[in-house]
Amino acid sequence: MAAPSPKDKKTSATPEKEDPKKQEQDEHDAQVEQLRHIFDYFDTDRDHIVDSSTAKRILDLLGFHNPTMPSRGAGVRRRGPATRRRPPPPPRRAARARATPRARRSNQITFEMFCATALGLDNNLSAAGKVKRAFHLMKRDNKNRIINHAEFHEFLTMCGMEISPEHSERITELISTHGEDYFTEAELVSYVMEHQAQEERKRLAALKAEKGAR
Numbered sequence: 005m006a007a008p009s010p011k012d013k014k015t016s017a018t019p020e021k022e023d024p025k026k027q028e029q030d031e032h033d034a035q036v037e038q039l040r041h042i043f044d045y046f047d048t049d050r051d052h053i054v055d056s057s058t059a060k061r062i063l064d065l066l067g068f069h070n071p072t073m074p075s076r077g078a079g080v081r082r083r084g085p086a087t088r089r090r091p092p093p094p095p096r097r098a099a100r101a102r103a104t105p106r107a108r109r110s111n112q113i114t115f116e117m118f119c120a121t122a123l124g125l126d127n128n129l130s131a132a133g134k135v136k137r138a139f140h141l142m143k144r145d146n147k148n149r150i151i152n153h154a155e156f157h158e159f160l161t162m163c164g165m166e167i168s169p170e171h172s173e174r175i176t177e178l179i180s181t182h183g184e185d186y187f188t189e190a191e192l193v194s195y196v197m198e199h200q201a202q203e204e205r206k207r208l209a210a211l212k213a214e215k216g217a218r
Contacts, residue, residue, distance in 0.1 A: 035126075039119050042066070052115050059113040059121075067137035068125045074117055135196045139189045152176070152186040 042065075044050075046058050054062075056073045063071040129137060142151050142159040151159075157172035179187040179195045187195075 032123075035123065036119055039122055040115065043115050043118055047115075053112045054118070055111050056113055059118050062118070063122060063125070064140075066122065067141040068122070069136075069140050071121065071125060073113060073121060131200065132193050132197060135193045136189055139192050150186040150188055151192075156187075 042062055043054070046054055046062055059073050060071060063073075139151065142155060153169070153173040153176040156176050157167065157169050160167050160172060173185065176185060176187060177183045179191055181191050181194075
């Protein structure tokens with residue numbers, strides 16, 4: 005059996021680079037699939053529609069606090085200033101008008117609308133916004149503006165991390181400005197952003213040292 009040539013060795017040793025566009029599309033498809041599973045859980049009658057309050061509740065569970073939902077009539081413009089407006093209904097017909105199919109449709113959110121809203125909210129989040137979203141996900145009580153080490157430990161284990169309660173308590177004390185057994189949203193944002201800044205400084209210093217060695 006003939007030995008492989010150096011060219012063959014080089015070809016076999018070089019891993020194929022994954023196309024960034026394909027990787028981005030795969031991540032997008034995975035996000036859409038996750039959102040569809042969550043949406044279907046709340047879509048009990050399987051008509052691919054939920055009301056706006058349910059859609060807000062789903063987004064709130066995903067960590068987007070008090071999101072603004074689009075209406076089905078959003079973006080539809082009138083034909084022009086010459087179009088005559090309909091007069092308001094008489095008082096007796098007002099209650100009936102509120103129950104018309106058109107009024108009900110304005111409160112309906114399709115999966116496409118929900119998905120576009122969720123992805124748009126996620127894409128528009130800054131680095132600090134993503135940390136705030138994580139804080140909102142950890143909160144079990146919306147009225148409580150702090151997270152103690154027990155809630156923090158529960159959240160980390162739910163995310164699949166193997167961590168002891170003692171370690172969670174130690175991290176909580178590091179995040180807290182005063183070394184308390186809890187931390188606020190502002191303290192978490194400050195801690196994570198400072199940590200990311202330190203990592204960036206280390207990366208730039210390593211690149212500078214590598215350039216100097218050449």
